[in-house]
Amino acid sequence: MKTRDRILETTLRLFNEEGTAKVPTNRIAVELEMSPGNLYYHFRKKEQLVERLLRRLEDQAEPLLAPSNTQLVAVDDLWLFLHLAFEKMFEYRFLYRDVDYVMSEYPRLTPRLRRLTSRGIETIERLCGQMAAAGTLRANSSEIEVLALQMMLAATCWFTFARMLPENVDTGPGRAAYQVLSLLTPFLADDGRQYVNYLRRKYIA
Amino acid sequence: MKTRDRILETTLRLFNEEGTAKVPTNRIAVELEMSPGNLYYHFRKKEQLVERLLRRLEDQAEPLLAPSNTQLVAVDDLWLFLHLAFEKMFEYRFLYRDVDYVMSEYPRLTPRLRRLTSRGIETIERLCGQMAAAGTLRANSSEIEVLALQMMLAATCWFTFARMLPENVDTGPGRAAYQVLSLLTPFLADDGRQYVNYLRRKYIA
Numbered sequence: 001m002k003t004r005d006r007i008l009e010t011t012l013r014l015f016n017e018e019g020t021a022k023v024p025t026n027r028i029a030v031e032l033e034m035s036p037g038n039l040y041y042h043f044r045k046k047e048q049l050v051e052r053l054l055r056r057l058e059d060q061a062e063p064l065l066a067p068s069n070t071q072l073v074a075v076d077d078l079w080l081f082l083h084l085a086f087e088k089m090f091e092y093r094f095l096y097r098d099v100d101y102v103m104s105e106y107p108r109l110t111p112r113l114r115r116l117t118s119r120g121i122e123t124i125e126r127l128c129g130q131m132a133a134a135g136t137l138r139a140n141s142s143e144i145e146v147l148a149l150q151m152m153l154a155a156t157c158w159f160t161f162a163r164m165l166p167e168n169v170d171t172g173p174g175r176a177a178y179q180v181l182s183l184l185t186p187f188l189a190d191d192g193r194q195y196v197n198y199l200r201r202k203y204i205a
Numbered sequence: 206m207k208t209r210d211r212i213l214e215t216t217l218r219l220f221n222e223e224g225t226a227k228v229p230t231n232r233i234a235v236e237l238e239m240s241p242g243n244l245y246y247h248f249r250k251k252e253q254l255v256e257r258l259l260r261r262l263e264d265q266a267e268p269l270l271a272p273s274n275t276q277l278v279a280v281d282d283l284w285l286f287l288h289l290a291f292e293k294m295f296e297y298r299f300l301y302r303d304v305d306y307v308m309s310e311y312p313r314l315t316p317r318l319r320r321l322t323s324r325g326i327e328t329i330e331r332l333c334g335q336m337a338a339a340g341t342l343r344a345n346s347s348e349i350e351v352l353a354l355q356m357m358l359a360a361t362c363w364f365t366f367a368r369m370l371p372e373n374v375d376t377g378p379g380r381a382a383y384q385v386l387s388l389l390t391p392f393l394a395d396d397g398r399q400y401v402n403y404l405r406r407k408y409i410a
Contacts, residue, residue: 019305021226097305099368100224117369139391146387153384154355156369157362163304164322164361179358182351186344186391 004042007032008056011049015094020050021101047106050095054109057092058116064088065119067126074136075184075192078127079199082177085120086155090172093159117152124148128184139187147183154180209247212237213261216254220299225255226306252311255300259314262297263321269293270324272331279341280389280397283332284404287382290325291360295377298364322357329353333389344392352388359385 001009010032014023025046029039043049064085089096095113103110125148131137132144139147154176162171169175178199185196206214215237219228230251234244248254269290294301300318308315330353336342337349344352359381367376374380383404390401 019309021306099365100302101226103368104224114369114371118371143390146384146390149384150355150359150388153359153362153366157358157366160304160365161358161362163308164319166319166323179351179354183355183388185348185351 007034007039007042008049008052012053012092012094015050015053015098016092019101020094020098025049047108050102050106051109053092054095054112057088057095058112060088061085061116061119065123075131075181075188075195078131078184079177079181079195081123081127082151082155082180083174086158086174086177086180089155090159090176096156097159099156117156120155121148121152124151136189136192137184137187138189143187147187150183151180154183208243212239212244212247213254213257217258217297217299220255220258220303221297224306225299225303230254252313255307255311256314258297259300259317262293262300263317265293266290266321266324270328280336280386280393280400283336283389284382284386284400286328286332287356287360287385288379291363291379291382291385294360295364295381301361302364304361322361325360326353326357329356341394341397342389342392343394348392352392355388356385359388 007028011023011028014028014031025039025043026036028049029036032039043052064081095102099113103113125144128137128139128144128147129141132139137144158171158176158179162169162176165171181196181199185193188196212233216228216233219233219236230244230248231241233254234241237244248257269286300307304318308318330349333342333344333349333352334346337344342349363376363381363384367374367381370376386401386404390398393401
């Protein structure tokens with residue numbers, strides 16, 4: 001692995017585990033058994049590390065967010081999309097959990113984080129719209145608007161909310177995706193509901 | 206106003222506006238035009254300020270969370286409850302927005318924050334259960350369980366999520382309560398839906 005990638009991997013892990021505010025660059029250098037000067041050679045400021053990690057997330061989210069030629073019309077397509085999106089957000093969860101710190105320390109990144117959120121909402125609206133057009137989802141456009149905002153809220157804030165739940169509750173990405181998918185249940189036709197119930201048995205013990 | 210109350214009011218405002226992590230006790234003393242020694246006389250550590258503010262929230266939330274003899278069975282009763290709960294959470298929003306910092310710095314407070322969340326979920330489940338028993342809400346117990354968790358997630362995380370939305374979106378407590386109430390729409394009888402649509406016109410321009 002290249003040094004830059006090794007630095008980013010370790011930074012990502014420390015930000016996720018210990019919190020963005022609490023990890024200075026010196027701590028990252030120590031963890032990597034690297035001199036502060038060597039780290040400085042690759043990344044001059046903590047902001048550059050955060051920025052580069054955000055760019056990675058943007059790049060990796062792109063295939064999920066880009067409109068594809070494939071029409072997703074079944075519940076399990078949407079389920080797969082949500083599961084993949086949650087896994088990606090979980091991987092970069094420091095950006096969501098520490099959003100207040102990131103936005104106030106690095107205001108230049110704020111528009112990019114907002115754009116990622118807006119595109120997520122648009123993508124969910126598009127997928128739900130396709131399902132509605134195919135008759136898989138029985139919801140009008142104003143219902144889809146509320147749903148998409150709510151799903152994005154749950155997606156971005158799940159890992160913050162999870163901290164407030166009792167410790168014995170499963171709060172992993174699969175459970176999160178199930179919770180979000182459940183929002184669709186009342187709008188689904190019978191076979192869709194059955195599929196959500198099948199998923200339910202997998203995630204809720 | 207008593208000195209202790211004046212200190213708590215100012216602390217609450219600074220925590221909400223600037224973030225719990227960024228406001229040391231010296232900053233609070235300066236804002237109050239008070240000597241650090243005088244502040245220390247009333248509150249020896251920042252943890253005591255956070256603890257006392259949490260206790261205030263617990264006390265003020267109690268009337269909302271306690272089961273009452275009045276059965277709430279109409280949508281506008283639930284709406285009023287949600288609106289009051291959101292206003293209270295907005296008043297103490299630093300606790301929710303900075304939950305990661307608060308829980309890691311003051312682990313003694315973690316069980317109390319979790320308990321407040323659990324009681325909120327239970328209260329929503331109870332109110333929805335009453336509405337279901339009265340026929341106002343058409344949802345079974347597992348649907349109510351998912352709904353209550355989702356409503357609490359939206360309630361606790363709204364002010365974090367709001368930061369990720371475009372700046373022109375109204376993100377105040379009323380808009381938040383409307384968004385949460387909208388989750389109920391598919392389960393409501395016709396007059397309930399009409400009421401939510403009436404609220405919608407008030408909050409969504």
